[in-house]
Amino acid sequence: MKIRFVLNHKKVEIDVDPLKRLLDVVREDFDLKGVKERCGEGECGACAVLVNGKLMNSCLIPVxxxxxxxxxxxxxxxxxxxxxxxxxxxxxxxxVQCGFCTPGMVMAIEALLSQNPSPEESDVREALSGNLCRCTGYNMIVDAVLLAALKGKGLW
Ligand code: FES
Ligand code: FES
Incomplete structure (x- = not known):
């Protein structure tokens, strides 16, 4: 089946099994390896992308x-x-430690700041609750988001 969508600002078309996971399509067919797979079950956020600006786990979405x-x-x-x-x-x-969670975290942060450019710490923790990090213990990531919101004032 032909699927057409906009991927990273470019129109794309692909002839593919419509049930193939978006995660596999972006990694295998478009070579976008920044999208990671860890759990494959929608639990870790490593595969997070934005679909029409909304944060989604690409391992759960058929293309x-x-x-x-x-x-x-x-x-x-x-x-x-x-x-x-x-x-x-x-x-x-x-x-950032191993960096495996970082791409998905960054997409979650963009989704948060585009909705709420001046979040409280609790907003940040909630927004990142679907993104697991095995290394940092989260506090440094939360600090980074609050810092980004401050440094990027007016951008979001
Ligand atoms: S790989 Fe864990 S949520 Fe998709
Ligand atoms: S930095 Fe290693 S999983 Fe988050």
Whole structure:
């Protein structure tokens, strides 16, 4: 079945099993390896992408579900000013260790800040509650988000 959607700001079309997971389509068919797989069950957020601006776990979505929609992965977000602010804040707060969770975290942070540019700590914790990190204990990530919100004032 032909599926057409916008991937990282470009129109794409793919002839594919409509039930193939969006995660596998972006990784295998479009070589976007920033989208990670850990649990494969919607529990960890490693595979998170934005679909029409909404945070979704791509391991749970059959690709047919994004037909006609806009999908943004970390690769399409990386060259934005907002990403740079988040990256700097992560470095400053020491919020990256192995980095496996980071792409999904960043997508969750974008989803949060685009809705709520000045979040409280509790908002951040709630927004990141679907993203698991095995390394950092979360506090440094929360600090990074609050820092990014401050440094990026006016951007979101
Ligand atoms: S791999 Fe998709 S939520 Fe864990
Ligand atoms: S930095 Fe290793 S899982 Fe988060």
């Amino acid at each position: 047919a579900q994004v037909d006609g929609k806009e999908v943004l992965t970390i690769e399409g977000y990386k060259n934005t000013k907002k990403y740079k602010i988040i990256e700097e804040a992560f470095l400053e707060a020491g919020a």
